[in-house]
Amino acid sequence: MTAALIDGKAHAAKLKARLIEETARLKAEHGLVPGLATVLVGNDPASEVYVRNKNKTAEALGFKSVHHHLAETASEAEVLDLVRALNADPSVHGILVQMPLPKQIREQAVLDVLDPAKDVDALTPTNAGLLLSGRAKLVSCTPAGMMILLKETIGAVAGLEALVIGRSLLFGKPAALLLQAANATVTMAHSKTRDLAEVCRRADILVAAIGKPEFVRGDWVKPGATVIDVGINRVPAAEGKTKLVGDVAFAEAVERAGHITPVPGGVGAMTIICLMRNTLIAAAALAGLAVPSV
Ligand SMILES: NC(=O)C1=CN([C@@H]2O[C@H](COP(=O)(O)OP(=O)(O)OC[C@H]3O[C@@H](n4cnc5c(N)ncnc54)[C@H](OP(=O)(O)O)[C@@H]3O)[C@@H](O)[C@H]2O)C=CC1
Numbered sequence: 054m055t056a057a058l059i060d061g062k063a064h065a066a067k068l069k070a071r072l073i074e075e076t077a078r079l080k081a082e083h084g085l086v087p088g089l090a091t092v093l094v095g096n097d098p099a100s101e102v103y104v105r106n107k108n109k110t111a112e113a114l115g116f117k118s119v120h121h122h123l124a125e126t127a128s129e130a131e132v133l134d135l136v137r138a139l140n141a142d143p144s145v146h147g148i149l150v151q152m153p154l155p156k157q158i159r160e161q162a163v164l165d166v167l168d169p170a171k172d173v174d175a176l177t178p179t180n181a182g183l184l185l186s187g188r189a190k191l192v193s194c195t196p197a198g199m200m201i202l203l204k205e206t207i208g209a210v211a212g213l214e215a216l217v218i219g220r221s222l223l224f225g226k227p228a229a230l231l232l233q234a235a236n237a238t239v240t241m242a243h244s245k246t247r248d249l250a251e252v253c254r255r256a257d258i259l260v261a262a263i264g265k266p267e268f269v270r271g272d273w274v275k276p277g278a279t280v281i282d283v284g285i286n287r288v289p290a291a292e293g294k295t296k297l298v299g300d301v302a303f304a305e306a307v308e309r310a311g312h313i314t315p316v317p318g319g320v321g322a323m324t325i326i327c328l329m330r331n332t333l334i335a336a337a338a339l340a341g342l343a344v345p346s347v
Protein backbone atom coordinates (compact mmCIF):
# COMPACT_ATOMS: atom_id res chain seq x y z
CA MET A 54 0.00 0.00 0.00
CA THR A 55 1.25 3.49 -0.78
CA ALA A 56 -0.09 6.43 1.20
CA ALA A 57 -1.98 9.32 -0.33
CA LEU A 58 0.01 12.55 -0.03
CA ILE A 59 -1.56 15.38 1.93
CA ASP A 60 -0.95 18.46 -0.20
CA GLY A 61 -0.30 21.30 2.25
CA LYS A 62 0.46 23.75 -0.54
CA ALA A 63 -2.93 23.22 -2.19
CA HIS A 64 -4.82 23.67 1.11
CA ALA A 65 -2.72 26.75 1.92
CA ALA A 66 -3.58 28.24 -1.49
CA LYS A 67 -7.31 27.77 -0.81
CA LEU A 68 -7.05 29.52 2.57
CA LYS A 69 -4.93 32.26 1.02
CA ALA A 70 -7.64 33.00 -1.57
CA ARG A 71 -10.23 33.38 1.20
CA LEU A 72 -7.92 35.65 3.20
CA ILE A 73 -7.30 37.89 0.18
CA GLU A 74 -11.07 38.37 -0.19
CA GLU A 75 -11.61 39.02 3.51
CA THR A 76 -8.69 41.47 3.65
CA ALA A 77 -10.12 43.41 0.71
CA ARG A 78 -13.52 43.50 2.43
CA LEU A 79 -12.10 44.82 5.72
CA LYS A 80 -10.26 47.50 3.80
CA ALA A 81 -13.24 48.52 1.64
CA GLU A 82 -15.88 48.46 4.40
CA HIS A 83 -13.87 49.59 7.41
CA GLY A 84 -10.62 51.12 6.10
CA LEU A 85 -8.80 48.48 8.14
CA VAL A 86 -5.42 47.20 6.92
CA PRO A 87 -4.08 44.30 9.02
CA GLY A 88 -0.50 44.90 10.14
CA LEU A 89 2.08 42.22 10.96
CA ALA A 90 5.38 42.95 12.71
CA THR A 91 8.12 40.32 12.74
CA VAL A 92 11.07 40.40 15.12
CA LEU A 93 14.22 38.41 14.46
CA VAL A 94 17.15 38.47 16.85
CA GLY A 95 20.46 37.18 15.51
CA ASN A 96 21.57 35.70 12.21
CA ASP A 97 20.25 32.15 11.94
CA PRO A 98 20.01 31.69 8.13
CA ALA A 99 16.92 29.41 8.29
CA SER A 100 15.05 31.88 10.53
CA GLU A 101 15.95 34.70 8.14
CA VAL A 102 14.35 32.79 5.25
CA TYR A 103 11.17 32.01 7.23
CA VAL A 104 10.76 35.55 8.49
CA ARG A 105 11.28 36.92 4.97
CA ASN A 106 8.59 34.51 3.68
CA LYS A 107 6.21 35.69 6.40
CA ASN A 108 6.67 39.34 5.40
CA LYS A 109 6.32 38.49 1.68
CA THR A 110 3.08 36.58 2.26
CA ALA A 111 1.70 39.43 4.39
CA GLU A 112 2.35 41.87 1.55
CA ALA A 113 0.82 39.52 -1.02
CA LEU A 114 -2.42 39.57 1.01
CA GLY A 115 -2.48 43.36 1.19
CA PHE A 116 -1.34 43.58 4.82
CA LYS A 117 1.07 46.14 6.16
CA SER A 118 4.27 44.34 7.06
CA VAL A 119 7.22 45.57 9.10
CA HIS A 120 10.35 43.69 10.03
CA HIS A 121 12.74 44.38 12.91
CA HIS A 122 16.12 42.71 12.86
CA LEU A 123 18.20 42.96 16.03
CA ALA A 124 21.82 41.86 16.42
CA GLU A 125 22.73 38.48 17.95
CA THR A 126 24.20 40.49 20.85
CA ALA A 127 21.00 42.50 21.52
CA SER A 128 20.12 42.78 25.22
CA GLU A 129 16.89 41.53 26.71
CA ALA A 130 15.96 45.14 27.55
CA GLU A 131 16.27 46.09 23.85
CA VAL A 132 13.94 43.28 22.79
CA LEU A 133 11.43 44.12 25.54
CA ASP A 134 11.47 47.81 24.54
CA LEU A 135 10.82 46.87 20.91
CA VAL A 136 7.92 44.60 21.85
CA ARG A 137 6.43 47.35 24.06
CA ALA A 138 6.70 49.84 21.18
CA LEU A 139 4.94 47.38 18.83
CA ASN A 140 2.24 46.76 21.48
CA ALA A 141 1.57 50.51 21.47
CA ASP A 142 1.60 50.93 17.65
CA PRO A 143 -2.02 51.02 16.41
CA SER A 144 -1.01 50.02 12.84
CA VAL A 145 0.40 46.71 14.15
CA HIS A 146 -2.13 43.96 14.94
CA GLY A 147 0.13 40.92 14.99
CA ILE A 148 3.59 40.57 16.54
CA LEU A 149 5.73 37.52 15.80
CA VAL A 150 8.99 37.08 17.71
CA GLN A 151 10.87 34.31 15.94
CA MET A 152 12.07 31.58 18.29
CA PRO A 153 14.58 30.46 19.45
CA LEU A 154 16.10 33.63 20.90
CA PRO A 155 19.81 34.08 21.75
CA LYS A 156 20.57 32.79 25.24
CA GLN A 157 20.90 36.19 26.96
CA ILE A 158 17.19 36.80 26.22
CA ARG A 159 14.62 34.93 28.28
CA GLU A 160 11.75 33.76 26.08
CA GLN A 161 9.43 34.00 29.07
CA ALA A 162 10.31 37.65 29.72
CA VAL A 163 9.44 38.49 26.10
CA LEU A 164 6.14 36.58 26.22
CA ASP A 165 5.25 38.27 29.53
CA VAL A 166 5.30 41.74 27.90
CA LEU A 167 3.76 40.76 24.52
CA ASP A 168 0.15 42.00 24.25
CA PRO A 169 -2.02 38.81 24.09
CA ALA A 170 -4.35 40.59 21.64
CA LYS A 171 -1.40 40.84 19.20
CA ASP A 172 0.12 37.43 20.01
CA VAL A 173 -0.45 35.78 16.62
CA ASP A 174 1.73 32.78 17.58
CA ALA A 175 -0.50 32.19 20.62
CA LEU A 176 2.52 31.70 22.88
CA THR A 177 1.61 34.06 25.75
CA PRO A 178 0.26 32.54 28.97
CA THR A 179 -3.10 34.22 28.28
CA ASN A 180 -3.57 32.60 24.88
CA ALA A 181 -2.18 29.24 26.01
CA GLY A 182 -4.66 29.37 28.91
CA LEU A 183 -7.58 30.32 26.66
CA LEU A 184 -6.83 27.29 24.48
CA LEU A 185 -6.78 25.10 27.58
CA SER A 186 -10.18 26.54 28.56
CA GLY A 187 -11.62 25.90 25.08
CA ARG A 188 -12.05 29.66 24.47
CA ALA A 189 -9.10 30.44 22.21
CA LYS A 190 -9.32 33.33 19.77
CA LEU A 191 -5.78 32.95 18.47
CA VAL A 192 -4.51 29.38 18.00
CA SER A 193 -0.86 28.46 17.30
CA CYS A 194 -0.27 28.41 13.56
CA THR A 195 1.21 24.98 12.84
CA PRO A 196 -1.27 23.08 15.08
CA ALA A 197 -4.12 25.02 13.45
CA GLY A 198 -2.73 24.08 10.03
CA MET A 199 -2.56 20.43 11.09
CA MET A 200 -6.23 20.44 12.12
CA ILE A 201 -7.26 21.91 8.76
CA LEU A 202 -5.31 19.20 6.91
CA LEU A 203 -6.85 16.44 9.04
CA LYS A 204 -10.36 17.78 8.55
CA GLU A 205 -9.88 18.07 4.78
CA THR A 206 -8.31 14.63 4.34
CA ILE A 207 -9.78 12.22 6.89
CA GLY A 208 -12.73 14.28 8.18
CA ALA A 209 -13.71 13.58 11.77
CA VAL A 210 -11.01 12.44 14.19
CA ALA A 211 -13.47 11.57 16.99
CA GLY A 212 -12.55 8.35 18.78
CA LEU A 213 -9.27 7.88 16.91
CA GLU A 214 -5.99 7.24 18.74
CA ALA A 215 -3.75 10.26 18.16
CA LEU A 216 -0.11 10.39 19.24
CA VAL A 217 1.84 13.66 19.39
CA ILE A 218 5.62 13.24 19.74
CA GLY A 219 7.08 16.47 21.18
CA ARG A 220 5.67 18.75 23.89
CA SER A 221 6.79 22.25 22.92
CA LEU A 222 4.69 25.33 23.63
CA LEU A 223 4.90 26.20 19.93
CA PHE A 224 3.57 22.90 18.61
CA GLY A 225 3.22 19.75 20.72
CA LYS A 226 1.11 21.06 23.59
CA PRO A 227 -1.39 23.06 21.52
CA ALA A 228 -1.58 20.26 18.93
CA ALA A 229 -2.55 17.75 21.65
CA LEU A 230 -5.21 20.12 23.06
CA LEU A 231 -6.76 20.68 19.62
CA LEU A 232 -6.86 16.95 18.85
CA GLN A 233 -8.45 16.30 22.23
CA ALA A 234 -11.01 19.07 21.67
CA ALA A 235 -11.89 17.29 18.40
CA ASN A 236 -12.54 14.14 20.47
CA ALA A 237 -9.46 12.13 19.52
CA THR A 238 -7.92 9.96 22.24
CA VAL A 239 -4.60 11.70 22.67
CA THR A 240 -1.21 10.44 23.88
CA MET A 241 1.78 12.75 24.24
CA ALA A 242 5.28 11.32 23.85
CA HIS A 243 8.67 12.96 24.48
CA SER A 244 12.32 12.14 25.06
CA LYS A 245 11.58 10.14 28.23
CA THR A 246 8.88 7.95 26.63
CA ARG A 247 9.62 4.22 26.91
CA ASP A 248 9.12 1.97 23.86
CA LEU A 249 8.24 4.84 21.53
CA ALA A 250 8.03 2.48 18.55
CA GLU A 251 5.33 0.44 20.32
CA VAL A 252 3.41 3.57 21.34
CA CYS A 253 3.55 4.75 17.71
CA ARG A 254 2.13 1.46 16.41
CA ARG A 255 -1.16 2.15 18.24
CA ALA A 256 -1.68 5.54 16.60
CA ASP A 257 -4.35 6.12 13.97
CA ILE A 258 -2.94 9.66 13.73
CA LEU A 259 0.82 9.90 14.21
CA VAL A 260 2.19 13.42 14.64
CA ALA A 261 5.96 13.92 14.86
CA ALA A 262 7.44 17.24 16.11
CA ILE A 263 10.83 16.21 17.45
CA GLY A 264 13.46 18.03 15.40
CA LYS A 265 15.44 14.87 14.54
CA PRO A 266 15.78 13.90 10.88
CA GLU A 267 13.90 10.70 9.92
CA PHE A 268 13.66 9.62 13.56
CA VAL A 269 10.30 7.84 13.19
CA ARG A 270 10.80 4.67 11.12
CA GLY A 271 8.36 3.11 8.69
CA ASP A 272 7.71 0.01 10.79
CA TRP A 273 6.51 2.26 13.69
CA VAL A 274 3.56 3.32 11.54
CA LYS A 275 0.26 1.47 11.98
CA PRO A 276 -0.89 0.32 8.52
CA GLY A 277 -3.34 2.88 7.14
CA ALA A 278 -2.51 5.56 9.74
CA THR A 279 -2.44 9.27 9.00
CA VAL A 280 1.07 10.68 9.46
CA ILE A 281 1.65 14.40 10.09
CA ASP A 282 5.35 15.23 9.89
CA VAL A 283 6.09 18.59 11.51
CA GLY A 284 9.89 18.34 11.51
CA ILE A 285 11.93 20.69 9.36
CA ASN A 286 15.54 19.45 9.27
CA ARG A 287 18.20 20.59 6.82
CA VAL A 288 20.60 17.74 6.09
CA PRO A 289 23.52 17.21 3.68
CA ALA A 290 22.57 15.90 0.23
CA ALA A 291 24.52 14.94 -2.90
CA GLU A 292 27.17 17.24 -4.42
CA GLY A 293 27.71 19.33 -1.28
CA LYS A 294 24.10 20.54 -1.35
CA THR A 295 21.54 20.35 1.46
CA LYS A 296 17.90 19.24 1.52
CA LEU A 297 14.95 19.40 3.91
CA VAL A 298 13.69 16.24 5.58
CA GLY A 299 11.07 15.70 8.25
CA ASP A 300 11.12 13.77 11.53
CA VAL A 301 9.64 10.72 9.75
CA ALA A 302 11.55 8.42 7.36
CA PHE A 303 9.27 9.31 4.49
CA ALA A 304 10.28 6.62 1.97
CA GLU A 305 9.55 3.90 4.56
CA ALA A 306 6.43 5.45 6.10
CA VAL A 307 4.76 6.13 2.76
CA GLU A 308 4.60 2.34 2.26
CA ARG A 309 2.53 1.84 5.43
CA ALA A 310 0.53 5.00 6.04
CA GLY A 311 -2.91 5.75 4.60
CA HIS A 312 -2.17 9.50 4.35
CA ILE A 313 1.10 11.35 4.92
CA THR A 314 2.35 14.94 4.77
CA PRO A 315 5.55 15.47 2.76
CA VAL A 316 8.38 17.78 3.87
CA PRO A 317 8.44 20.36 2.41
CA GLY A 318 4.93 20.99 1.09
CA GLY A 319 3.02 19.43 4.00
CA VAL A 320 2.02 20.97 7.30
CA GLY A 321 4.86 23.54 7.10
CA ALA A 322 3.22 25.01 4.04
CA MET A 323 0.13 25.78 6.18
CA THR A 324 2.02 27.58 8.97
CA ILE A 325 2.58 30.93 7.31
CA ILE A 326 -0.93 31.22 5.94
CA CYS A 327 -2.40 30.38 9.39
CA LEU A 328 -0.23 33.19 10.79
CA MET A 329 -1.89 35.52 8.30
CA ARG A 330 -5.30 34.27 9.37
CA ASN A 331 -4.43 35.04 12.99
CA THR A 332 -3.24 38.54 12.02
CA LEU A 333 -6.55 39.20 10.26
CA ILE A 334 -8.50 37.88 13.26
CA ALA A 335 -6.41 40.03 15.64
CA ALA A 336 -6.91 43.12 13.47
CA ALA A 337 -10.70 42.68 13.40
CA ALA A 338 -10.87 42.04 17.15
CA LEU A 339 -8.66 45.06 18.00
CA ALA A 340 -10.88 47.23 15.76
CA GLY A 341 -13.98 45.98 17.58
CA LEU A 342 -15.37 44.27 14.47
CA ALA A 343 -16.95 40.84 14.23
CA VAL A 344 -14.18 38.26 13.90
CA PRO A 345 -14.18 36.95 10.32
CA SER A 346 -14.90 33.23 9.96
CA VAL A 347 -12.05 32.31 7.63
N1 LIG B 1 6.45 23.05 10.04
C1 LIG B 1 6.42 24.09 10.85
O1 LIG B 1 5.81 25.09 10.53
C2 LIG B 1 7.09 24.00 12.15
C3 LIG B 1 8.09 23.10 12.28
N2 LIG B 1 8.71 22.92 13.48
C4 LIG B 1 9.73 21.87 13.53
O2 LIG B 1 9.25 20.83 14.37
C5 LIG B 1 10.32 20.25 15.08
C6 LIG B 1 10.04 20.34 16.57
O3 LIG B 1 10.06 21.68 16.97
P1 LIG B 1 9.40 22.20 18.34
O4 LIG B 1 8.00 21.80 18.42
O5 LIG B 1 9.78 23.63 18.45
O6 LIG B 1 10.13 21.29 19.41
P2 LIG B 1 11.40 21.50 20.38
O7 LIG B 1 12.64 21.45 19.55
O8 LIG B 1 11.15 22.62 21.30
O9 LIG B 1 11.26 20.16 21.22
C7 LIG B 1 11.43 18.88 20.70
C8 LIG B 1 10.50 17.90 21.37
O10 LIG B 1 10.85 16.60 20.90
C9 LIG B 1 11.06 15.74 22.00
N3 LIG B 1 12.11 14.78 21.70
C10 LIG B 1 13.43 15.03 21.52
N4 LIG B 1 14.10 13.88 21.32
C11 LIG B 1 13.19 12.89 21.38
C12 LIG B 1 13.25 11.48 21.29
N5 LIG B 1 14.42 10.88 21.08
N6 LIG B 1 12.13 10.78 21.39
C13 LIG B 1 10.94 11.39 21.61
N7 LIG B 1 10.80 12.72 21.72
C14 LIG B 1 11.92 13.46 21.61
C15 LIG B 1 11.49 16.63 23.15
O11 LIG B 1 11.20 15.97 24.36
P3 LIG B 1 11.49 16.62 25.81
O12 LIG B 1 10.36 17.56 26.05
O13 LIG B 1 11.48 15.45 26.73
O14 LIG B 1 12.82 17.30 25.70
C16 LIG B 1 10.66 17.88 22.90
O15 LIG B 1 9.41 17.80 23.53
C17 LIG B 1 11.56 20.99 14.59
O16 LIG B 1 12.12 20.28 13.52
C18 LIG B 1 11.03 22.32 14.11
O17 LIG B 1 11.85 22.92 13.13
C19 LIG B 1 8.31 23.63 14.58
C20 LIG B 1 7.32 24.55 14.51
C21 LIG B 1 6.67 24.86 13.25
Ligand SMILES: Nc1nc(=O)c2c([nH]1)NC[C@@H]1CN(c3ccc(C(=O)N[C@@H](CCC(=O)O)C(=O)O)cc3)C=[N+]21
Nearest residue numbers: 103150151152153174285317318319320321322324325
Ligand atom coordinates in the same frame (compact mmCIF):
# COMPACT_ATOMS: atom_id res chain seq x y z
N1 LIG C 1 7.76 32.36 17.17
C1 LIG C 1 7.89 31.41 16.26
N2 LIG C 1 6.82 31.04 15.51
C2 LIG C 1 6.94 30.07 14.56
O1 LIG C 1 5.95 29.71 13.89
C3 LIG C 1 8.22 29.48 14.35
C4 LIG C 1 9.30 29.91 15.15
N3 LIG C 1 9.10 30.87 16.08
N4 LIG C 1 10.52 29.35 15.00
C5 LIG C 1 10.78 28.33 13.99
C6 LIG C 1 9.55 27.54 13.58
C7 LIG C 1 9.64 26.89 12.22
N5 LIG C 1 8.57 27.50 11.44
C8 LIG C 1 8.28 27.27 10.10
C9 LIG C 1 7.59 28.17 9.33
C10 LIG C 1 7.35 27.96 7.99
C11 LIG C 1 7.78 26.83 7.38
C12 LIG C 1 7.54 26.66 5.91
O2 LIG C 1 7.21 27.59 5.21
N6 LIG C 1 7.73 25.47 5.38
C13 LIG C 1 7.52 25.20 3.97
C14 LIG C 1 8.72 25.55 3.13
C15 LIG C 1 10.01 24.96 3.60
C16 LIG C 1 11.22 25.39 2.76
O3 LIG C 1 11.19 25.15 1.54
O4 LIG C 1 12.19 25.92 3.35
C17 LIG C 1 7.16 23.73 3.80
O5 LIG C 1 7.36 22.95 4.75
O6 LIG C 1 6.67 23.38 2.74
C18 LIG C 1 8.44 25.88 8.13
C19 LIG C 1 8.69 26.10 9.49
C20 LIG C 1 7.92 28.41 12.20
N7 LIG C 1 8.43 28.50 13.42
